[in-house]
Amino acid sequence: MSDAHSDALVFFGATGDLAYKKIFPALQAMVKRGHLHVPVIGVAKAGWGVDELRARARDSVKQHGGLDAAAFDKLSRLLRYVDGDYRDPATFQAIRQQLGSAQRPAHYLAIPPTLFGPVVEQLARSGCAKGARVIVEKPFGSDRASAQALNRTLLGSFDERTIFRIDHYLGKRPVHHMLFFRFANPFMAPFWNRNDVESVQITMAEEFGIQGRGAFYDETGTVRDVVQNHLFQVLSNLAMEPPVKTDSQSIRDEKVKVLEAIPVLAPDDVVRGQFRGYRSEKGVAADSKVETFVALRLQIDSWRWQGVPFYIRAGKCLPVTCTEIVVRLRRPPTIFQGFHLDSNYCRFRISPDVTLAIGANVIAPGQETRSQTAEMVGSRLPGAEEMDAYERVLGDAMEGDSTLFAREDYVEEAWRIVDPVLKDATPVYEYEPGTWGPKEGDSKVSPPGGWHNPPPLGRT
Numbered sequence: 257m258s259d260a261h262s263d264a265l266v267f268f269g270a271t272g273d274l275a276y277k278k279i280f281p282a283l284q285a286m287v288k289r290g291h292l293h294v295p296v297i298g299v300a301k302a303g304w305g306v307d308e309l310r311a312r313a314r315d316s317v318k319q320h321g322g323l324d325a326a327a328f329d330k331l332s333r334l335l336r337y338v339d340g341d342y343r344d345p346a347t348f349q350a351i352r353q354q355l356g357s358a359q360r361p362a363h364y365l366a367i368p369p370t371l372f373g374p375v376v377e378q379l380a381r382s383g384c385a386k387g388a389r390v391i392v393e394k395p396f397g398s399d400r401a402s403a404q405a406l407n408r409t410l411l412g413s414f415d416e417r418t419i420f421r422i423d424h425y426l427g428k429r430p431v432h433h434m435l436f437f438r439f440a441n442p443f444m445a446p447f448w449n450r451n452d453v454e455s456v457q458i459t460m461a462e463e464f465g466i467q468g469r470g471a472f473y474d475e476t477g478t479v480r481d482v483v484q485n486h487l488f489q490v491l492s493n494l495a496m497e498p499p500v501k502t503d504s505q506s507i508r509d510e511k512v513k514v515l516e517a518i519p520v521l522a523p524d525d526v527v528r529g530q531f532r533g534y535r536s537e538k539g540v541a542a543d544s545k546v547e548t549f550v551a552l553r554l555q556i557d558s559w560r561w562q563g564v565p566f567y568i569r570a571g572k573c574l575p576v577t578c579t580e581i582v583v584r585l586r587r588p589p590t591i592f593q594g595f596h597l598d599s600n601y602c603r604f605r606i607s608p609d610v611t612l613a614i615g616a617n618v619i620a621p622g623q624e625t626r627s628q629t630a631e632m633v634g635s636r637l638p639g640a641e642e643m644d645a646y647e648r649v650l651g652d653a654m655e656g657d658s659t660l661f662a663r664e665d666y667v668e669e670a671w672r673i674v675d676p677v678l679k680d681a682t683p684v685y686e687y688e689p690g691t692w693g694p695k696e697g698d699s700k701v702s703p704p705g706g707w708h709n710p711p712p713l714g715r716t
């Protein structure tokens with residue numbers, strides 16, 4: 257039963273921002289690919305009917321990716337709508353009715369985590385949880401204790417195998433394919449460890465600000481928004497041991513081990529920044545100390561990685577939008593008198609383009625005594641046919657494949673690491689929009705050899 261495809265999708269938060277930006281476009285794409293044939297029941301409290309939901313869906317796909325008339329028409333016919341309060345049993349009776357003969361619905365909670373509890377409870381009471389899966393959006397809690405409480409709530413009505421905690425970064429093909437690249441190419445294996453790797457840095461830079469999400473962001477900050485989830489997943493893919501099999505359990509077992517080996521962060525490991533102007537954004541407190549930038553250093557105390565510093569940097573209003581990893585190797589010994597040799601490195605760019613590059617020392621053209629770094633690069637833009645992350649994770653959840661979802665123990669371990677530096681355990685430094693964060697990020701938490709700043713688009 258648990259492996260069968262879901263026979264209905266109920267999504268709570270149907271009139272919200274996430275539905276508008278991501279979910280309707282993903283649903284249209286699923287229909288277009290022939291992956292979605294089941295009723296899609298939107299739930300919200302907006303005083304709407306199904307016609308308003310259809311109009312909103314049409315608008316959403318037009319704005320985000322484009323309307324495909326044939327696919328949208330099919331999606332439109334699959335759409336249903338239930339209007340009501342998430343705490344009112346009548347809402348769930350109406351959902352039950354809309355579900356008709358469905359045996360294995362998937363309930364997608366695209367709603368604030370404070371509502372997970374009441375919704376899950378009502379799902380159980382109304383019988384809607386029977387045979388069902390539940391898909392929950394991030395943020396999954398706001399610290400370790402709240403994540404544990406959420407897990408207790410969900411596990412009160414659902415089995416872990418039927419809970420899908422979304423981290424849409426895992427649905428990004430290049431993130432998942434880091435594992436393929438590592439374990440399909442044996443040339444990587446000999447140097448992928450503490451003997452040769454000097455440091456690892458992960459940068460997730462965003463050129464834009466908080467895009468009208470002030471109220472959300474001011475409760476959240478960069479560590480909770482993208483580090484504890486998205487960037488720790490990237491880190492786990494970089495650092496994990498080869499799984500014994502490629503099923504979801506084996507892969508997720510190895511990821512949890514990476515996090516288990518990471519000591520909690522100390523204030524000295526973290527520099528937080530806030531872009532100038534953040535406090536004037538709508539929904540943001542005038543004296544907010546919430547970070548819009550963070551640079552941090554952590555250790556993975558495992559046999560493979562002990563002593564290698566890992567750095568993570570993320571922020572809003574930085575000079576470019578780009579997510580990139582640089583793995584620097586130890587400097588080579590030299591027999592070439594007078595030459596300064598740089599570290600070899602591997603550079604993986606996850607977005608906006610997908611790049612794999614290896615940096616090596618070569619003799620600088622026209623010079624006999626100078627070395628320079630040349631890159632061997634493989635790069636491509638994501639193809640138009642490629643699945644968007646949301647399409648992939650929703651499809652996988654409805655099929656019951658948990659590989660691209662965060663498991664209970666993983667989420668709690670991730671919170672354990674960042675818990676001590678959440679809130680204002682460390683100062684927040686102001687930085688100018690369009691720069692690489694506060695200067696303290698360069699002086700206090702900086703990889704040997706410095707941060708690699710991805711250049712503006714169009715240049716490598």
Ligand code: BG6
Nearest residue numbers: 394424425462481482486607645
């Ligand atoms: C979201 C964060 O989870 O991920 C946003 O809330 C961030 O702040 C976004 O911008 C980045 O994801 P993507 O897919 O747009 O790179």
